[in-house]
Amino acid sequence: xxxxxxxxxxxxxxxxxxxxxxxxxxxxxxxxxxxxxxxxxxxxxxxxxxxxxxxxxxxxxxxxxxxxxxxxxxxxxxxxxxxxxxxxxxxxxxxxxxxxxxxxxxxxxxxxxxxxxxxxxxxxxxxxxxxxxxxxxxxxxxxxxxxxxxxxxxxxxxxxxxxxxxxxxxxxxxxxxxxxxxxxxxxxxxxxxxxxxxxxxxxxxxxxxxxxxxxxxxxxxxxxxxxxxxxxxxxxxxxxxxxxxxxxxxxxxxxxxxxxxxxxxxxxxxxxxxxxxxxxxxxxxxxxxxxxxxxxxxxxxxxxxxxxxxxxxxxxxx
Numbered sequence: 257x258x259x260x261x262x263x264x265x266x267x268x269x270x271x272x273x274x275x276x277x278x279x280x281x282x283x284x285x286x287x288x289x290x291x292x293x294x295x296x297x298x299x300x301x302x303x304x305x306x307x308x309x310x311x312x313x314x315x316x317x318x319x320x321x322x323x324x325x326x327x328x329x330x331x332x333x334x335x336x337x338x339x340x341x342x343x344x345x346x347x348x349x350x351x352x353x354x355x356x357x358x359x360x361x362x363x364x365x366x367x368x369x370x371x372x373x374x375x376x377x378x379x380x381x382x383x384x385x386x387x388x389x390x391x392x393x394x395x396x397x398x399x400x401x402x403x404x405x406x407x408x409x410x411x412x413x414x415x416x417x418x419x420x421x422x423x424x425x426x427x428x429x430x431x432x433x434x435x436x437x438x439x440x441x442x443x444x445x446x447x448x449x450x451x452x453x454x455x456x457x458x459x460x461x462x463x464x465x466x467x468x469x470x471x472x473x474x475x476x477x478x479x480x481x482x483x484x485x486x487x488x489x490x491x492x493x494x495x496x497x498x499x500x501x502x503x504x505x506x507x508x509x510x511x512x513x514x515x516x517x518x519x520x521x522x523x524x525x526x527x528x529x530x531x532x533x534x535x536x537x538x539x540x541x542x543x544x545x546x547x548x549x550x551x552x553x554x555x556x557x558x559x560x561x562x563x564x565x566x567x568x569x570x571x572x573x574x
Contacts, residue, residue: 258313260350262357265308273317274310279501281340284398284542284564288500290474298468299324303332307361311341311350318342321354323362323370328461329454333368347380355388369573371455376566385570394455394569395547399561403533403541406560411527414520423486423516425524427532429479433471441483442466444490448511453546455569470495470508480505480536482528484512484521491516494525496533496541505533507543510552522555530559 265274271289279286287295300306304325311319319341326336337358341351362370372390374381415425428441442463450458461469471478475497484492492512496505507529512521533541543561545553 258345258348258350260318260353261312262309262353263312265310270310270317274320277317277320277342278340281343284400284504284540285506286499286501286504288474291500294468294473294475296324298465299326301327301465304330305335305365307358309354309357309361311354313345313350316342318345319350319354321351321358323358327465328449328459329456330459331456333366334456335362335365335367335370337362337370337372339372351381351384355384363574367574369571371569371571374568374570376568382568382570385568385572388572390570390572392568393571394453396567396569397545397547397553397563398565398567399543399545399556400564401530401541401559401561402539403530404539406530408527408530408534408559411523411530415524415527418484418520418524421519423484423491423519423521423524425482425484425492425521425528427479427528428471428481428483431483431485433478438467438471439463440490441470441481441493444483444513445470445493445509445511448493448513449509451514452509452511453549455571475499477505480529480532482525482532484516484525486516492521492525494522494529496529503536503538504540504542505536505538507541510555522552523558526555526559 271292275287275289275292304327307323309321310317321339323335323337339351339354372385374385376382428437431437446461470476470481477496477498480496482494483490494510495508497508498505510522510525543556545556
């Protein structure tokens, strides 16, 4: 029987091992130590709470369990959890041990529900979640495109049509990263995200948190944060994140204010992002798409995104 040591994270010493563990298990979602630290720092800022437990076998990190809260989906008694185990050590009880210890910590915080994202093809992980009382409430496709294999020049016609109507799409870096423009981008993002399908209800994201996630973080690309503008008003937004580990890019929310939907604005925003990715030198560009968000799925598939995996959003109420 394995001798497993479980302890809390020692912030500085453990990050490289945590990063290596995640990247080996999920190579399509790699991140660097710098990016991991930045992401965790945001989850630790009050009022959000953060917990992480690590599992070791012979001083080797073989598993991690994290519970965090997000300012954009905040509830003081609800947590998002993630548990992942080194593939060579899976199905040996390590994930169960981490889960049990993590839930002890969360009960001390008065938790009323926990939500986990589980990859559908990891059958043993899904079965474990079901046994523990989790139910699937939402599904998301992870979509992938190799932008170097596609010709996006045909979308110039959509961009030009909108320009004739007075709507232009530009990057935030191009129009200027001054406080006024950054505030307008935040306000636009805050509005369009409110009716996007999600596991938990959206809450207002602070401007400081928006800056940390979209402008100032080590994975941020202000030159790939595109906004649609009509008469000085920001009416739509999309963005790309980078990784310090490779040339892959990750697409964030593509959203348009309600009064401007159905006019090709989302298509123009997406086209600008894909054209940027080509010049940037990326091959793989990833995005998530709620399986019930049919209209956005049509847009993504029109560009050439293909379904790669399905992630289940699973909820347990306590």
